[in-house]
Amino acid sequence: MPYLVTLVTLLSVLCVLNLMLTVGVIRRLRKHSDALASRSADGRQAVITEGSVAPPYATVATDGSAVSRDLITEPVLVGFFSPGCDACHEAMPDFIAQAARFPRDQVLAVIVDQKGGLAGPQREQLEPVARVVVEDMDGPITTALRVQAFPVFALVGRGGRILAAGLRLSQVVTLARA
Structure with a gap:
């Protein structure tokens, strides 16, 4: 025993x-x-890292409103899309659904249109739920957040602090709701 x-x-x-x-x-x-x-397929960092502070940027949204790092008072959900990106088209419905849960002024969609004139359909889809900025790869927001892949998402807090960032919308939105 x-x-x-x-x-x-x-x-x-x-x-x-x-x-x-x-x-x-x-x-x-x-x-x-x-x-x-948070890394693109080739291993590069897809977007500025969490905890970093984005450098100052300023531009104008398609509705004429000012967009600036210094104007952020509440966390802002940011999505970067490109018209020629199949993954962007797949992620767009989920981003729109998540963006609808935020006040419109707390959602920013950046369309990086490198060829010019191709952003129209994405812009029409995004404008009801987000402020939209159309810029090229050297645009102020794309440069400030060091975007290297699409689609990429970030949650930017007061003073430009990156609260969450990555290639998956789910991890960014989870933090936004916490």
């Missing part, structure tokens, strides 16, 4: 140790997954 008790105790300790190691591995995988979510 003492052997049986010892064996059960030993197995219990091994099970608890296995559970602790599994939880540790899962945590590491989540951190790794989040780090990868």
